Amino acid sequence: MSLIQSILMGILQGLTEFIPVSSSGHLVLAQHFFGIGDSENIVFELFMHLGTLLAVLVFFRKTLWELIKSLFSWGNTVNREQHRKNRTLVYYLIISTLATGVIYILFGDFMEAVFNMPMLVAIFLLVTGVIVFVSDYFNDKGIPACNIGFLQAVLIGIGQGVAILPGISRSGTTIACSLATGMKRKDAAQYSFLLSIPAILAGNLSQYKAFANLKPQLLINYLAGFVCSFLVGYLVIAFLIRLIEVSRLKYFAVYCWLIGLLSIVLIILGF
Numbered sequence: 001m002s003l004i005q006s007i008l009m010g011i012l013q014g015l016t017e018f019i020p021v022s023s024s025g026h027l028v029l030a031q032h033f034f035g036i037g038d039s040e041n042i043v044f045e046l047f048m049h050l051g052t053l054l055a056v057l058v059f060f061r062k063t064l065w066e067l068i069k070s071l072f073s074w075g076n077t078v079n080r081e082q083h084r085k086n087r088t089l090v091y092y093l094i095i096s097t098l099a100t101g102v103i104y105i106l107f108g109d110f111m112e113a114v115f116n117m118p119m120l121v122a123i124f125l126l127v128t129g130v131i132v133f134v135s136d137y138f139n140d141k142g143i144p145a146c147n148i149g150f151l152q153a154v155l156i157g158i159g160q161g162v163a164i165l166p167g168i169s170r171s172g173t174t175i176a177c178s179l180a181t182g183m184k185r186k187d188a189a190q191y192s193f194l195l196s197i198p199a200i201l202a203g204n205l206s207q208y209k210a211f212a213n214l215k216p217q218l219l220i221n222y223l224a225g226f227v228c229s230f231l232v233g234y235l236v237i238a239f240l241i242r243l244i245e246v247s248r249l250k251y252f253a254v255y256c257w258l259i260g261l262l263s264i265v266l267i268i269l270g271f
Contacts, residue, residue: 003221005034006044010225013048014055014232018193018240020132020172020252021259023052025121028166029263032118033271046204047222051229053200056193059237063190085146092148093191096157097198103161111164119267124167125260132172133253141182145191152181160195167260170196172252175244189244193237 012030016023027045057064070086073079104111114120148156159177163170171192178188243249 003224006221006225007228009044010048010051010228011232013045013225013229014052014234015236017049017052017229017233018171018196018236020128020135020169020175020240020249021256022125022128022163022167022169022172024115025125025128025167025169026259028115028121029118029259033266044222044225047226048229049200049204051226052233053197053204054230055233055237056197056200059234060190060193063194085144089146092145092150092153093194093198095150095153096160096195099154099157100161100164100199101202103158104164107161108164115166119264121167122260122263122267124165125256125263128167128169128172129253129256129260131176132169132249132256135172135176135179136247136250138176138179139182140179140185142184143182143187145178145183145187148178148181148183152183155181156191156195160199169256170199171240172249175249185245185247186241189241 009027009030012026013023016026067086067090070083071090073083114124156174156177159173160170162168163173174192174195175188178191179185183191
């Protein structure tokens with residue numbers, strides 16, 4: 001993989017990790033058409049996912065700090081109610097994460113196999129388009145993320161679990177599930193981003209052995225992808241939160257349908 005390809009793939013990761021168009025699906029299809037080797041793919045993907053993880057941590061650093069402080073403020077009478085809400089939100093995030101883990105344990109082998117099925121990935125992009133399109137029409141019932149309930153948290157976690165499939169957007173699915181529970185649109189966006197932290201960490205830890213395939217001569221390329229995915233990812237987070245608030249995700253649905261159909265045609269033609 002050349003340096004230019006690394007930069008372009010890093011930009012692609014930063015754009016698609018949070019925008020509801022499936023970053024993993026785009027990477028599978030891009031790697032299929034570029035003909036990059038599997039071991040090189042995995043190492044490069046790990047670096048790029050670390051870049052987008054850093055983008056979330058930096059963007060939500062204040063929120064994360066408040067959540068952490070609340071976990072150790074049980075006896076604090078100052079801002080007691082806010083601390084209680086923060087702890088409840090952490091509880092729901094944990095429930096959603098556990099639900100995601102259960103889905104992966106049950107169906108992980110199949111999900112991993114799909115990474116080698118570009119045609120199926122392209123079809124899943126069409127499915128993502130439907131999910132994203134429908135999400136714009138869920139009514140905002142004004143429910144804060146800390147008040148959604150146990151079953152609703154499980155539903156969101158299951159949605160994230162299904163989105164392990166390349167071509168199914170993690171952000172699109174978790175945002176759609178959050179909005180389906182009646183959650184406030186801004187809270188739905190934040191919940192989706194916060195939920196991505198343990199998901200990305202778990203995904204990278206499960207692939208840690210891939211670092212044995214790291215090629216020192218390509219380290220500058222890996223770092224270029226990391227930096228690009230971080231910078232672009234950070235900008236995309238702010239952009240997407242605004243789009244969710246004004247119900248403008250349907251445009252990404254059209255994009256998913258176009259890319260999915262184009263990929264299907266190219267694969268059928270032998271590309």
